[in-house]
Amino acid sequence: MGLFLGRAYAEDGEWDLAMQMYTEALHYAKEYKVYNVAGYICTYMADLYHFKDMYNEIREKYAEASSLFSKAGNLKSQVYAMKNLAVEYAFIDSFLYAKKIMKKADSIASTLRLQIMDYNIANAYANIYDLQKRYDLAEKYYKKAISLDALHGMNDSIGLADIYVASGKIDLAKELIDKMILRDSLNYLLNELYVEIYKSKKDYKKALHFNEICFNISDSITIKQNKAKVFEIEKKYNHLKIQEENGRLKNAQQRFLIYFIITLAILIISSIVFYFYRKHTKMQLHWQEEKLYSLDKERSEIAAQLSEARHSLETIQEDRGENIRLQQKILSLSKKYKELQKQRLEGSAIYKKLSSLLVKPQPNNNKPLLTDKLWNMLVIELSRIYPGFRSSLYEQCPNLSEEECRYCHLHVLGFDGNNEAVLLNINPSSIWMKRTRIKQKLGSNLFKEQTLHNILVDTFLN
Incomplete structure (x- = not known):
């Protein structure tokens, strides 16, 4: 090779x-x-x-x-x-x-x-x-x-x-050259020998004639050689250009391959990180659900015991101390249960999504950030964490509109008025009017000194 x-x-x-x-x-x-x-x-x-x-x-x-x-x-x-x-x-x-x-x-x-x-x-x-x-x-x-x-x-x-x-x-x-010149009259060596022959014979006119032929042949050869050199230079130049282009393409290919490998590695690492993040999130949610279910079950059992204790209290006065102890236990468990519900709400996907929308400013936006899809996610998530919330609202206030009911679901999350205005794409003053109107429908005399958030959390979430 x-x-x-x-x-x-x-x-x-x-x-x-x-x-x-x-x-x-x-x-x-x-x-x-x-x-x-x-x-x-x-x-x-x-x-x-x-x-x-x-x-x-x-x-x-x-x-x-x-x-x-x-x-x-x-x-x-x-x-x-x-x-x-x-x-x-x-x-x-x-x-x-x-x-x-x-x-x-x-x-x-x-x-x-x-x-x-x-x-x-x-x-x-x-x-x-x-x-x-x-x-x-x-x-x-x-x-x-x-x-x-x-x-x-x-x-x-x-x-x-x-x-x-x-x-x-x-x-x-x-005699020898005369024979050869018939086959190749433009042979430089033959004409040069003629020059030497006629110089030896002192026939300078013929010597000069053949000398001129030699010059013409030499010039012709030189021109051909120069053309060949020019062609060779052009050939080398084109060859170098091709080599340079090949080198450039090879470097571009290598860069593309490196970028592709880096991008692929980033995608793989991101996929792995996302997979473990989702797995961790699911495990955490599953643990919270199990914890809530366990507390809810224990709370129900204690409530049943309390009901039974109250019934027995009517007949046996000595059980009063046990009854008080059971009531205190129920209150303690209820407090823990509420805390877990709050933690689950703040760890939910919809809560994090809305929080991220508030963190990222969106100038020139003229549409609500809370789309129908996000509203549905919010209502479903609250129904899971607080199963009786929606029914309690309509039971207390049957004339509550669907828009007002959805706002109550949003207000439970605890965002301030400015953030709620950003999510709904309305003026903050409209938020205050909306809260006032809903309070009036829920019963202004009953909840006069409380904020709408406290009313919803203390009364309807429990």
């Missing part, structure tokens, strides 16, 4: 990334003893070092590639690596060492008996002797290479023509 990624990066001109991929791939190839792949990676790394003129590293990688191909048993690739290594040593004038490497490569190639291998050996010797300026031997091996491989004949023919020019065989060079 790293090998193919490295090749892709190299083709895109991303040499540093390509080298990074090659280095990682080479490490794993050696670790798992995939020597053939490791050898190819080394040759690709040597190619990259050519772009950076890192000649020591080039030779190291070709030598390493040769060793790895040998371990893999890939003799053909080993010969190619050794040939490249020998030519690199020839470039630094280490001709003896280059020939030593070539002698070993030639020995291996001879066992393969492949024409392409013989061609590569001949081509390498030609290049080495050309660099050493031993033109007679270079000519020999160029001719041999041309005879072995017509596919590469053009390059070897140019090399041979260059040898002819360098060794003063001008006519042979011109």
Whole structure:
């Protein structure tokens, strides 16, 4: 995988990334003893070092590639690596060492008996002797290479023509170039050789002509290279833009995922807290109901005992002390019962809901906060806590309206006049008038000195 990624990066001109991929791939190839792949990676790394003129590293990688191909048993690739290594040593004038490497490569190639291998050996010797300026031997091996491989004949023919020019065989060079120029008239090297040939013949007019052709070819190549560079820059720019956009999208996706996880965690925690809160509230209400039921039952039993004691008191005077004790017990239990009823009322959902509405100001509100739904909840809750409250009101005052009856249910909660006015969305003065009117209906003489709240709590809730 790293090998193919490295090749892709190299083709895109991303040499540093390509080298990074090659280095990682080479490490794993050696670790798992995939020597053939490791050898190819080394040759690709040597190619990259050519772009950076890192000649020591080039030779190291070709030598390493040769060793790895040998371990893999890939003799053909080993010969190619050794040939490249020998030519690199020839470039630094280490001709003896280059020939030593070539002698070993030639020995291996001879066992393969492949024409392409013989061609590569001949081509390498030609290049080495050309660099050493031993033109007679270079000519020999160029001719041999041309005879072995017509596919590469053009390059070897140019090399041979260059040898002819360098060794003063001008006519042979011109004859060879005349044949090649028919196939490729815009070949820069061929036209450059024409310049050298006509300069040697002192035909400066023709030399100038071919020199101008070389300039035109060079300009054309430069323009193409510049266009290619511009295209490459645009390609890199677009690639960077895509990478930046991908990074931005990736960051956005990560932020969304983090927000989603946080939101989900908050929802889960809130659900758990709400569940336990509801469970605690239900348990508390259940406990209060059981407590009220227990006290109510005990109160009824004591009331029955008191009734029986009163009946017995008429016949047995000595039971007076016991009767008084029972009456005191009933009063004590009644007081506790009232307190529990009050606690249950203040802990009810409707009481808390109305309290929360009063805490949160609602400006520009022109409707009562107490909706029909909340009124129904209030009446039902009071009927549970004080079962005889509504019937007692109508028994005392049959002409009480439904609106006034509902207000009595609200007034029992103990809110002051201003709060009641807010809940009903009326003026506080209207609250005072409403209370006065209800007191009159309930019996003004009987409750003249008491507030409406005290009348409802002391008389009708009990």
